[in-house]
Amino acid sequence: MNHDLVEEAALRPAARSGLTGPVLAPAVSTPVAAVRTPQGAHGKVRVAIVHDWLVTYAGAERVLEQIVACFPDADLFSLVDFLDDRTFLRGKTATTSFIQNLPFARTRYRGYLPLMPLAIEQLDVSAYDVVISSSHAVAKGILTGPDQVHISYVHSPIRYAWDLQHQYLQQSQLTRGPKSMLARLVLHYIRNWDVRTSNSVDSFVANSAFIARRIHKVYQREADVIFPPVDVDAFTLNEQKEDFYLTASRMVPYKKIDLLVEAFAQMPERKLVVIGDGPDMQKIRAKATPNIEIMGYQPFAVLHDRMRRAKAFVFAAEEDFGISVVEAQACGTPVIAYGKGGALETVRDLTHPQPTGLFFAEQSVESIVAAVEDFADNPRRFIAADCRRNAERFSAAHFRERFFAHVRAAVPKMQGASLPAFDAPPADTHVPSANTPRILAVDQTGVLGGAELSLLEIMKALRARAEVVLFDDGPFRTALDQAGVTVNVFESGALREVRKRGGSVPKWAAFKDIVALVRAVVKQARRADVIYANTQRAMVIGALAGRFARKPVVWHLRDIVTSEHFGGKQLAIIKWCAKLGLAHVIANSAASKRAFVELTNFDSKRVDVVFNGISAAPFDALADVPQATLRALLNLPQQGFLVGSFSRLAHWKGQHVLLEAVVLNPHMHAVLVGAPLFGEDDYEATLRAFVVNHGIGDRVHFVGFQNDIAACMRAVDVVVHTSITPEPFGRVIVEGMLAQRPVVAARAGGVVEIIDDGVNGLLCTPGDAHGLADTLAELRANESLREQLVANGNRVARQRFGPGNYVASVERILKAVAG
Incomplete structure (x- = not known):
């Protein structure tokens, strides 16, 4: 299939919020049974999905995404798998061919075309009842047996080997000479192989009648037409x-x-x-x-x-x-x-x-x-x-219905099977597999920040094979206890005063506390297969402990490691740890990955991008609670256009920009949810003084730290994200989308990997109070725009940032690193 649009599209606050007072609705949802591969009268149908190569997300991969949605328990096979973001595959990783390990395969896999027929034939799918190939090159050549049903969705027969051969040779400057002769021989071999392997396909599906005619021309086979999904x-x-x-x-x-x-x-x-x-x-x-x-x-x-x-x-x-x-x-x-x-x-x-x-x-x-x-x-x-x-x-829904019906009709075991629900979230029912490694997770704080909430999702799912070490006590330890996760708290002592920008901790006190923490983590790590560090200080201790305990260390990077966020000493320590003891890095956005690789020269193949996963359950539980009830519980005005900011009070989070916008927009109220955490009390005092000096006390509401983020977000009309330096991810943005509120965010860092400006949210220039005020005024006046942003935002949040994909991706990486 041709990929014809030039389009690319793009989430974290530290303090969370929660209502004190009456309970509005339970913060848990009824368990949802994991969607399984359909079963017929003869038992479970085992499905394998074969794709040519996994290196990007384009037209053919959009089709693959919907095929995986039809068969969420299917196993995936591909010549190579170099995806950074596999959200669209629900966290699945592919079984790959020997080409995966050949030199320069990540960037020059197409150069191995002569080896691709051999490579695809080495992938063993003999254990499956149904094999579905998604093919525009060689995937349809997968070897299948007489008792297997092979259905091939063909984006096109290999165009550069058939009707576009001469155009391909001309564009590649291979029209004459020895290289041209070699290329022609290879394409001749590919054509012969392509025709021969068409005989192993039981049912062809074409993406258009045009391709169906091409299939008939090349393979002498009929094909049903199912148009590819368009969003x-x-x-x-x-x-x-x-x-x-x-x-x-x-x-x-x-x-x-x-x-x-x-x-x-x-x-x-x-x-x-x-x-x-x-x-x-x-x-x-x-x-x-x-x-x-x-x-x-x-x-x-x-x-x-x-x-x-x-x-x-x-x-x-x-x-x-x-x-x-x-x-x-x-x-x-x-x-x-x-x-x-x-x-x-x-x-x-x-x-x-x-x-x-x-x-x-x-x-x-x-x-x-x-x-x-x-x-x-x-x-x-x-x-x-x-x-x-x-x-x-x-539409994608129409594609799923037609494709599933086609497969069901072709497979006797599937008669009577029904199409799985597309958006059924598997997160809360995730069961670790038998080969999930024993995990020691390490975090530096007991505060419930964005990084800790993300770790909590993983630990809830993998608690049978995991335990957590914290360097401080607090609400995070309580939340882990309630989730049934084993937790040990080792006090960090003087290290608690170390900040990203540096600190004045005495060297001897710091050294003594580092030694104590490393010894404690080494002792805990003896029972683990892999150390999983969730924050920067935890990574330093984890890297040292990993060397002594001889355990691999994975750092979940949730920061943009540049001088805007870290001091010089901290950046030097990160570079040293990367060389000393990190086996792998999980980045929460492509922006975080780029900054880390640029700083450390770390092998980019050992850095995976995994977007944070956020459960919709707390937001869905409040769907029927009137906004007026939520505002009353928070002592917020019933009337007025309320704009909510959700993060700890810190200068780089930019709450002062929102207050400046309030001065410019007399119809707007600001609701600041969060408190200063890491020695940032002076910033809160500055904000309160600004409110008094500009006479906007009746339109600015400091509600402090809250636990129930869902209730607070649904109490306001708009969720804003005002960071003045690039945000690594922007968890609050996804939460705002799940709360079904329009989101306005600063255009920088990982934020642009979540928001398509004007589609599922609005972007403003960081630090630009006038631009923010104008955008919020437009939102207040344009109800249809608010409805559009809410509908698209909620859909994107559920599809791209669900906890099921997130947990499965992290588990897959930890398995691979643990060996």
Whole structure:
């Protein structure tokens, strides 16, 4: 399948909150049974899913994501697996081939094409009843037996070995010479192998009728058509169109962006906006005239905004399917497309009673100009709501229903089986497997901060194989006790005064306390297979203890290790520990990973990105509690637009920016949930003095430390995140989404890995009080925008940041490190 959109999209406060007083609702949910692979009359059906390679999240991987959702207990196989974020796979890791361990495989796996047929045949799936291959290269060549059902979802037969061979050789500059001859021999071998292995497939599924015809041409086999899933819910309908046309794609030759630019150059009265980047960028820029805006690569929020407002989306490529064409229609935007390939199946032309676009017959400037002129003569022929309804035929839910039904019909054991619920969270019922290692988790504090809440999720799930060491007592120890986790507290003494920015602890006192802590952890580690350090001070002690106890150490990195957050001595210690005793690092965002690798030169292959997992249960438990009840319990005004900040009171968390915005916006109240923790009492005093000096005491509410974050968030109208330096993750953002409140956050660090600006939240410049005030004023006035952000935010939080994926990913890494 072609991956045709240029789109990429992007969470932590330390103090949590909780209501004192009457209990509103239980903070636990009814246990949800883990979704299992469907069973028929003959017992459990064992399913294996085979994918070509796992290196990114693009079009083929979107299909794989939905196949995994249909069969959540299936095992996964792939030639290579180099994913950093495997959230979309529900934390699964793949059994890989020998190519995984070949030199430069992470970046140059395609260069091993001659070995791929052999490699895919070495993957052993003989223990499974059903084998599902997701194939655009060699996955369909997996070896299966006569008692197994092999269903192959084909994105395309190997295009560069079949009809695009000559184009591939030309682009690779392999048209003549010895290398060309070798390449042609390899492709000839691949073609023969490709045809032969098609005989082992029991049922073909194509992503379009266009690909079904290609399958018939190449393999002489029929294929059912199930269109690939498009995330139409991420795109919102807009019926008010503006006077410009849009195209968006990777700038490569077959996309024909240059033809579109040349065509609009001949229509100076019509504006074209071009989004995308690629090898042809300079050539396309050179052809652009003043009526053509070349925007280059843009994040998803910008793409979404232009798609919603464009008069029409123009598309000149011959695609197998064409996701962008469907996404444009999901925005209510009609399409002007080349009348060949997948567009013929996704766009309804003027012969349909509810048309969603029109076609041009040739990939030529003249044909494009004629089609645009035809569209411009009467754009009222196309109704935005009709475009949206057409796009909904390609939703992910529709894909799951059709694909599961196809598999069920092909597998006798599955007759009568039902499709598993898509969003059933497995987190609270996670059972560690027999080979889960014995884990010693180490944390530096007893305070219930964001890092500790994230560790709590893991320990609740893995408590049968884990125990925790804390360097301080407090609410975190109580929470672990209540969850049935074994806890030991070893006082940190003078080390308690050490801060990220440094401290004035006497050297002898620090040395003595370090020795004591290391000895205590070494003693506990003798019963463990792996030491799992959750915070920076815990990592230092853990790294030393790991050397003495001869145990591997995994650090769960929850900070951006730069001079903005850490002092020079602390950064030097982190570099030293990375070399001394870290076997692996789990980063809570790509931003955290980048900073750590840049600081330490640590092998990036030994750093995995795992987004924090946050349970929706406390938020769901309050779904029927009126907001007025929650406000009364917190002594908040019943009327007014309440904006909530949820974190410890610290300068870098930026609560002062929110107060400055309150001064600028007289219709807004600020609710500050949290307290100063690490010697930051002076900052709270500064905030209170600012409130008094500016006369906003009636609109600023300090509610202090609270335990019930869900109740506090549902009491306000908007959740804000105002950190003035990059946040490693931003847990409060996901919590706000689960509380079904619109979220406004500072554009930096891991935050941009959670929020698509304008889609599931809004982003502001860090430290910009005027920008924050304007954004909040817009939210207050725009109810439809608030509803859109809430719906999209809640969906993203549940799908991408559920605790099930989080726990499974961490458990997988600890297993691998423990060996």
